[in-house]
Amino acid sequence: MSLSLAALYALDTLFYASLIFLIVSGLNIIYGVLRIVNLAHATLFALGAYTAAWITSTYIVKVFGDSLIALIALPLLTAAIVTVIASLALVMPILAYAHGKGDAFQLIVTFGLLLVFEELFQIIWGRAPLAANQAYFALGFMDLIDRKYPVYKIMVITFTGFLAVILWYMIYRSRFGLVFRAVAMDPEMSSALGVNIGRVVVMAIILASVLAGLGGALYLPVASIAPGVSLEFLIIAFVGLVIGGLGSFAGSLIGAFVVSFFRTFSIIFIPELELVVLFAVAALVLLVKPEGIGGGKGW
Amino acid sequence: MLGKILQVSGLRKYFGGVKAVDGVSFTMDEGERLFIVGPNGAGKTTLVNLISGYIMPDSGTIMFDGRDVTRLSLASRVGVGIARSFQLVNVFWGLTVLENLSIAVASRLKVNTNMFKSLESYKAVLEEALELAELSGLTEVLDKRPSEISQGDRKLLDIAITLALKPKLVMLDEPTSGVSTREKFEVMDRVLKTLHRFGASSIIVEHDMEVVKKYSNRVLVMHEGKIIGDGAPSDILSKEDVRRILLGEAYA
Numbered sequence: 001m002s003l004s005l006a007a008l009y010a011l012d013t014l015f016y017a018s019l020i021f022l023i024v025s026g027l028n029i030i031y032g033v034l035r036i037v038n039l040a041h042a043t044l045f046a047l048g049a050y051t052a053a054w055i056t057s058t059y060i061v062k063v064f065g066d067s068l069i070a071l072i073a074l075p076l077l078t079a080a081i082v083t084v085i086a087s088l089a090l091v092m093p094i095l096a097y098a099h100g101k102g103d104a105f106q107l108i109v110t111f112g113l114l115l116v117f118e119e120l121f122q123i124i125w126g127r128a129p130l131a132a133n134q135a136y137f138a139l140g141f142m143d144l145i146d147r148k149y150p151v152y153k154i155m156v157i158t159f160t161g162f163l164a165v166i167l168w169y170m171i172y173r174s175r176f177g178l179v180f181r182a183v184a185m186d187p188e189m190s191s192a193l194g195v196n197i198g199r200v201v202v203m204a205i206i207l208a209s210v211l212a213g214l215g216g217a218l219y220l221p222v223a224s225i226a227p228g229v230s231l232e233f234l235i236i237a238f239v240g241l242v243i244g245g246l247g248s249f250a251g252s253l254i255g256a257f258v259v260s261f262f263r264t265f266s267i268i269f270i271p272e273l274e275l276v277v278l279f280a281v282a283a284l285v286l287l288v289k290p291e292g293i294g295g296g297k298g299w
Numbered sequence: 300m301l302g303k304i305l306q307v308s309g310l311r312k313y314f315g316g317v318k319a320v321d322g323v324s325f326t327m328d329e330g331e332r333l334f335i336v337g338p339n340g341a342g343k344t345t346l347v348n349l350i351s352g353y354i355m356p357d358s359g360t361i362m363f364d365g366r367d368v369t370r371l372s373l374a375s376r377v378g379v380g381i382a383r384s385f386q387l388v389n390v391f392w393g394l395t396v397l398e399n400l401s402i403a404v405a406s407r408l409k410v411n412t413n414m415f416k417s418l419e420s421y422k423a424v425l426e427e428a429l430e431l432a433e434l435s436g437l438t439e440v441l442d443k444r445p446s447e448i449s450q451g452d453r454k455l456l457d458i459a460i461t462l463a464l465k466p467k468l469v470m471l472d473e474p475t476s477g478v479s480t481r482e483k484f485e486v487m488d489r490v491l492k493t494l495h496r497f498g499a500s501s502i503i504v505e506h507d508m509e510v511v512k513k514y515s516n517r518v519l520v521m522h523e524g525k526i527i528g529d530g531a532p533s534d535i536l537s538k539e540d541v542r543r544i545l546l547g548e549a550y551a
């Protein structure tokens with residue numbers, strides 16, 4: 001493998017890890033406060049992408065033309081807002097209903113919610129793939145030794161790194177973080193101390209939704225959004241969750257990176273076995289360290 | 300003049316045929332420190348559970364600070380100022396000592412949970428948490444997690460969390476259990492100093508007679524669900540029948 005090819009794969013691994021991180025960290029945050037693995041979470045990623053595609057093609061291009069800032073910032077902002085509203089209105093009541101009702105019930109209910117969302121997307125936006133790659137091309141390409149690499153992907157990696165730092169601060173250094181970690185560790189003791197658990201749960205859901213919505217909006221310009229994307233990302237994020245371990249910040253980072261590394265690797269060398277490779281890695285982790293590489297320590 | 304903080308009368312709790320608490324009556328003055336002693340199964344922990352609201356009595360009344368709390372829930376009793384710590388240490392294992400204290404203070408003060416403001420900007424909370432740490436002698440271990448500090452410090456942290464709720468009555472179930480003999484007096488010194496500083500009345504269940512003799516000025520002796528002695532430790536603990544019950548077969 002040439003040096004430039006290796007650099008390209010390394011950057012692609014980071015790019016893909018960024019998207020996965022934005023989903024896995026949200027799954028972990030919701031699991032932290034509710035002890036529910038929310039399978040419907042990946043639909044918020046898809047909703048972010050749909051929203052970005054829709055707002056870009058219907059308004060931004062018409063109103064702002066090819067303004068780079070509008071092309072990049074507005075889809076992100078809109079996607080975050082729409083995702084949070086949908087999450088509070090549609091996901092939160094279901095999570096509240098499923099809370100404390102057992103793993104099997106929660107998995108079935110949240111997967112059902114995923115299917116409902118997928119249907120809603122098709123009713124609203126149709127079955128044909130939607131794309132809006134203006135931002136991707138507007139940012140152009142940079143030299144990577146003897147190749148070209150899209151600046152947009154570098155921007156996504158940088159932006160997600162920035163988001164990860166903010167998320168770390170919110171969880172480990174902010175006022176919210178203290179209460180969030182206490183609730184995630186011991187909800188019973190937290191409520192005995194008089195912590196308002198309901199409020200912490202709502203804030204955690206908002207945070208997780210924003211991350212997923214931004215993820216979808218960041219993903220859209222390099223691909224397109226179509227029915228089934230939720231499921232595709234759910235499977236990959238779920239493998240990331242297993243590998244990284246449930247319920248920690250480090251686990252989200254590690255899981256996203258490992259999944260992305262093996263996915264990029266298998267797409268290059270054995271594309272037909274992409275999912276097989278991922279599941280094999282997950283199985284190996286489960287055999288050697290069942291709580292996941294970064295898991296078991298809590299937030 | 301100090302009023303009565305607690306008036307317990309005719310309190311009764313049976314578990315099947317076992318008379319765990321069988322017609323217990325006593326009163327406590329505000330600011331008073333009361334030790335409860337008795338052999339295993341005498342009903343000490345059941346009595347504490349009844350007063351703190353973990354279980355409801357079959358009959359009898361509990362008046363706290365002038366109001367009837369007999370049927371109040373556990374959470375409501377915390378609200379009116381009754382708090383307790385357990386025999387087993389109850390702390391957040393994944394949080395540092397300072398964070399443990401901060402969360403307790405923060406929840407009492409009902410402060411906001413802003414995502415963008417740092418913990419350091421939480422002035423009122425931090426100051427009180429640091430003061431609690433100083434009173435409990437935990438200043439040296441602020442950044443450590445409960446698993447990294449001594450058993451005595453862990454116990455003190457547990458009690459400091461309880462005190463952060465600013466209760467008027469604190470119940471401690473065997474505060475020196477699980478603490479080494481070497482540490483127990485130091486732990487008690489620091490616990491009582493903190494209790495005094497907060498002006499809280501306290502009920503302390505204790506099995507260690509050395510601790511009871513050293514720190515109590517009023518002792519309540521329980522046996523088979525009943526109070527069989529109530530008074531100054533020098534009077535009560537020297538009585539022949541009390542000694543026999545407390546020391547059990549070994550004495551006979």
